[in-house]
Amino acid sequence: xxxxxxxxxxxxxxxxxxxxxxxxxxxxxxxxxxxxxxxxxxxxxxxxxxxxxxxxxxxxxxxxxxxxxxxxxxxxxxxxxxxxxxxxxxxxxxxxxxxxxxxxxxxxxxxxxxxxxxxxxxxxxxxxxxxxxxxxxxxxxxxxxxxxxxxxxxxxxxxxxxxxxxxxxxxxxxxxxxxxxxxxxxxx
Amino acid sequence: xxxxxxxxxxxxxxxxxxxxxxxxxxxxxxxxxxxxxxxxxxxxxxxxxxxxxxxxxxxxxxxxxxxxxxxxxxxxxxxxxxxxxxxxxxxxxxxxxxxxxxxxxxxxxxxxxxxxxxxxxxxxxxxxxxxxxxxxxxxxxxxxxxxxxxxxxxxxxxxxxxxxxxxxxxxxxxxxxxxxxxxxxxxxxxxxxxxxxxxxxxxxxxxxxxxxxxxxxxxxxxxxxxxxxxxxxxxxxxxxxxxxxxxxxxxxxxxxxxxxxxxxx
Numbered sequence: 488x489x490x491x492x493x494x495x496x497x498x499x500x501x502x503x504x505x506x507x508x509x510x511x512x513x514x515x516x517x518x519x520x521x522x523x524x525x526x527x528x529x530x531x532x533x534x535x536x537x538x539x540x541x542x543x544x545x546x547x548x549x550x551x552x553x554x555x556x557x558x559x560x561x562x563x564x565x566x567x568x569x570x571x572x573x574x575x576x577x578x579x580x581x582x583x584x585x586x587x588x589x590x591x592x593x594x595x596x597x598x599x600x601x602x603x604x605x606x607x608x609x610x611x612x613x614x615x616x617x618x619x620x621x622x623x624x625x626x627x628x629x630x631x632x633x634x635x636x637x638x639x640x641x642x643x644x645x646x647x648x649x650x651x652x653x654x655x656x657x658x659x660x661x662x663x664x665x666x667x668x669x670x671x672x673x674x675x
Numbered sequence: 676x677x678x679x680x681x682x683x684x685x686x687x688x689x690x691x692x693x694x695x696x697x698x699x700x701x702x703x704x705x706x707x708x709x710x711x712x713x714x715x716x717x718x719x720x721x722x723x724x725x726x727x728x729x730x731x732x733x734x735x736x737x738x739x740x741x742x743x744x745x746x747x748x749x750x751x752x753x754x755x756x757x758x759x760x761x762x763x764x765x766x767x768x769x770x771x772x773x774x775x776x777x778x779x780x781x782x783x784x785x786x787x788x789x790x791x792x793x794x795x796x797x798x799x800x801x802x803x804x805x806x807x808x809x810x811x812x813x814x815x816x817x818x819x820x821x822x823x824x825x826x827x828x829x830x831x832x833x834x835x836x837x838x839x840x841x842x843x844x845x846x847x848x849x850x851x852x853x854x855x856x857x858x859x860x861x862x863x864x865x866x867x868x869x870x871x872x873x874x875x876x877x878x879x880x881x882x883x884x885x886x887x888x889x890x891x892x893x894x895x896x897x898x899x900x901x902x903x904x905x906x907x908x909x910x911x912x913x914x915x916x917x918x919x920x921x922x923x924x925x926x927x928x929x930x931x932x933x934x935x936x937x938x939x940x
Binding site: 527528529530532533541542544553556557558559560561577578579580581582583585586587588589590591595599600601647648649650651652654655 | 738739740741742743744745747748749750751754755756757758761803806807808809810931932933934935936937938939940
C-alpha cells in the first residue's frame with residue numbers, strides 16, 4: 488500500500504465538544520449550514536449507556552475515492568500522501584460527488600455553487616503542522632497517521648454506525664468507546 | 676428529503692421519452708421494410724425525438740452550478756458515468772440527426788443504431804443516478820426505472836405518428852409497459868422495507884408520500900382507461916405528468932447513507 492494519511496479518531500477519548508468542527512469552521516469559514524467536519528452522536532442502539540459516545544468525521548480520504556472517480560471534470564486529485572484534494576476552480580457544481588460519497592463528505596457551497604470538502608489542511612501538513620481539527624482537540628482524540636506503516640492494533644476501520652462501502656477503503660481508523668463499568672452496591 | 680432536482684427530472688424524462696420514441700420508430704421502419712406501411716413518413720417522429728433530446732439536454736444545464744463548464748463534462752470518460760452519459764446521449768443525438776437526414780424514408784441502419792445507442796445511453800444515464808451514497812439506488816433499479824419510462828412514453832409519443840393500422844399495436848405496447856411499470860413501482864418500495872436501515876427508511880419515505888400514491892393512481896387510472904385500439908388524446912399529457920412526478924420522487928425521497936451515521940446500518 489502506498490503512503491496514505493488518515494485520521495485516527497479515538498472515540499474513547501472524544502467528549503463530543505465539537506471543538507474540531509469549530510476549528511475547521513474558523514479556518515475555512517464555510518457558509519452557514521456547511522461543515523466539513525461533523526460530530527455525530529452514536530445512537531443508543533449502538534452505545535446504550537447514559538454516557539454518550541461520538542464519531543468525529545470529515546473526509547475519509549479513501550484509497551479509492553468515489554468523488555474522484557465520479558467527477559466528470561477531474562476536479563479531484565489524490566496526492567502522493569493519500570490526501571484527496573478538490574480544485575474548486577475546476578468544479579462546475581454538478582453535485583455528483585455530493586450524491587456519490589456515502590459519508591457525505593463533499594458539500595455543495597450554495598453561494599459559490601461548487602462542491603467543497605475537507606482537505607486535511609494539506610497546506611498545514613506541508614508546513615509540518617497538524618490539521619486544524621487535530622491541533623484543536625482538547626483531549627487528544629484526533630490525530631493523523633500514515634496508515635500504510637503505522638501500527639494500528641486496537642483500531643478498527645468500520646465501527647458500528649459508520650457506512651461500510653468496502654470498495655472505497657476509507658482511511659479513517661477508530662478506537663471504539665469503552666463500555667462504562669457498572670458499579671453495584673455489592674461491588675463497593 | 677433531498678432537492679427535487681427539477682432540471683434533472685425534465686432531462687431524464689424527456690431524453691428517455693425520446694429514446695422510447697426512436698425505438699418504436701425504428702421497429703416500424705423495420706416492419707415497413709418487410710412490406711409494411713410506412714406512411715405517414717417517420718421523419719416527424721425523428722424530428723420530435725431530436726427536439727425532446729435537445730430540450731432535455733438544455734434543461735440539464737440548469738442543474739449545473741456553472742453551466743459554462745458543461746463542455747468539460749467529457750473530461751473523465753475513464754471513470755465518471757456522467758462523462759459517459761454526455762458522450763452516449765451526444766452520439767444518440769448525432770445518430771438521430773443522421774437518421775433524419777438520411778436519403779429515403781427507410782434508413783434502417785441509422786434507425787437501428789440510434790435505437791440501440793439510445794437504450795445504451797439510458798442505461799449509462801442510470802449509472803450516473805445509482806451513486807454509492809444512496810444504498811436504495813446503488814444497484815440496477817435506476818436502470819429499470821429509466822427503461823420503464825422509455826417503454827411507457829415511447830408508444831405514447833409514437834402514437835400520433837403512426838398510421839391507423841399500427842395504432843392497436845402501439846396501444847398493446849403501451850398497456851403492457853404501464854402494467855409492468857405499475858407493478859414494479861409498487862413492489863420496489865416494499866422490497867426496500869426489508870433492506871438495511873437506510874434502504875428501509877427510503878421505502879418508508881416512498882410509502883408515506885402522498886405524491887407517490889398520486890402517481891400510482893395516475894398510472895393505474897391511465898391503464899384502466901386505456902381501452903380500444905387508439906390512444907385517447909388526453910393520455911399523453913397524463914403519462915408525462917406521472918413520469919415527471921415519479922422522477923421527482925426518485926430524486927427527492929431516497930435517503931442518503933450519511934444521514935444515518937451513528938446508528939445501525
